[in-house]
Amino acid sequence: HVQAMQERKALHTLLAKRQEDLPARRMKDSYLEVILPLGSQPEIREKYLNVHNSVRFGRILEDLDSLGVLICYTHTKQEMQPKSPLSIVTALVDKINLCKKIIYPDCDIKFTGNVSWVGKTSMEVTMHMLQLHDGDYSPVLDATFVMVARDPENKRPAFVNPLVPESPEEEKIFKQGELNKLRRIDFNTASLLKMAPTAEERNIVHDIFLNTLDTKTVSFRSRKLPPNSVWMEDTKLKGLQICHPQERNIFNRIFGGFLMRKAFELGWATACSYGGSRPFIVSVDDIMFQKPVEIGSLLLLSAQVCYTEKNYIQIRVHTEVYDANTREHHTTNIFHFTFISENEVPRVVPNTYG
Incomplete structure (x- = not known):
């Protein structure tokens, strides 16, 4: 690995000084199709099979992350360069929407998938997943990832x-990518860590x-759980992952798809425990990769129910690395998963402002 990183340092000379020096690409230039042969090659099913005899969605998250990176390398490939000088990493998962409950x-x-929008150093990748039934591929999910390009190190x-x-349809797709970028900026600006809640949010x-409040008293400190409700604090599940070299990427850091799989599986377990029945993933939103996870890190995962409505359960998973030498904790990722349960679930109620 050390030798590989030394070789990558030499690629610095291949980096463009300005974006204008790079040839423009079309959407079809980065378009890729990849088949996962679960039906035609039964020997690979074991890796994807869950206890309910359907496909593990965490494995699909890993595959989407790998495909997103490959699409970006295809977009940026230079004919005369045997090796790319770029390091392409996942910045965030904007959204994944599913239209099928079960993946067979x-x-x-x-x-x-293909690159659908480009900034100066970032790329939005739109991907689709389909499954073969009776000779035809039918849609399963749509995904939007944002990847960033870095130097060789x-x-x-x-x-x-x-x-x-190249066409009015592609113009529309590109404009939507620009709108997505502006929406993410607005969302980040509106964080409660940066500004006060709106009047509507304060009323809620x-x-x-x-x-x-307990109506029998006149004290704000006297709290009472409403019927068919659960305190948010009581919905938490936690996990620990030792980050072994097996899960590293070419930069000697933990592969982002692996982190997504682990977070999803803890989120699924939290939804299952809360709802009392098998939950099905509906959507994935706002996965932010804030810091890379180094090999050997102790990765702490904490999941909790943050919102419920009828059969729907929204789970937030927070991951952080713990440095045993400095005893410091650093947030690495925040994940949001929405599940649907087979039965209506209790209402989750926050006990504190935080």
């Missing part, structure tokens, strides 16, 4: 090839608070 373990899966941003839409929080 004995039918082939097809992944398709993954230390600084690097320019990527611009993207040129106050109503929840009043609904948990």
Whole structure:
């Protein structure tokens, strides 16, 4: 691995000084189709099979992450360069929406995708997953990832090839990518860590608070759980992962898809424990990769129910690394998963403002 990193240092000379120096690409230039032959090659099913005899969604998250990186390398590939000077890493998962509850373990899966928007150093990748039934591929999910390009040592941003839409439909897709970027900026700006909640949000929080007061007293400290409700604090599940070299990427850090799989599996267990029945994943939103996870790290995962409505359960998973030498904790990722349960679930109620 050390030798490989030394070789990558020499690729610095291949980096573009300006984006304008790079040839423009079309959406079809990065388009890829990949078949996962679960039906035609039964020997690979074991890796994807869960206890309910369907496909493990955590494995699908790993595959989507790998495909997203490969699509970006295809977009930025230079004909005369045997090796890419770019280090492409996942910045965030914007959204994954599923239209099927069950992914079958004995039918082939097809992944398709391409770069759909480009900034200076970042790329939005749109991917689709389909499964073969009765000779036709039917949609299973749509996913949007944002990847960033870095220098060969993954230390600084690097320019990527611009993207040129070729049709009105591609213009629309590209504009949607720009809107997605602006939405993410607005969402980040509106964080409670940066600004106060809106009047509507304050009223909602106050109503929840009043609904948990004990009417027999006149004290704000006397709280009472409403019927068919659960305190948010009581919904937590935690996990620990020792980060072994087996799960590393070419930069000697933990592969992002592995982190997503572990977070999803803890989130699924939390939804299962809370709802009392098998949950099905509906959507994945706002997965943020804030810091890389180094080999040998102790990765602490904490999941909790943060919202419920009828059969729906929203889970937030927070991951952090613990440095045993400094005894410091650093947040690495935040994940949001929405599940649907077979039965209506209790209402989750926050006990504190945080």
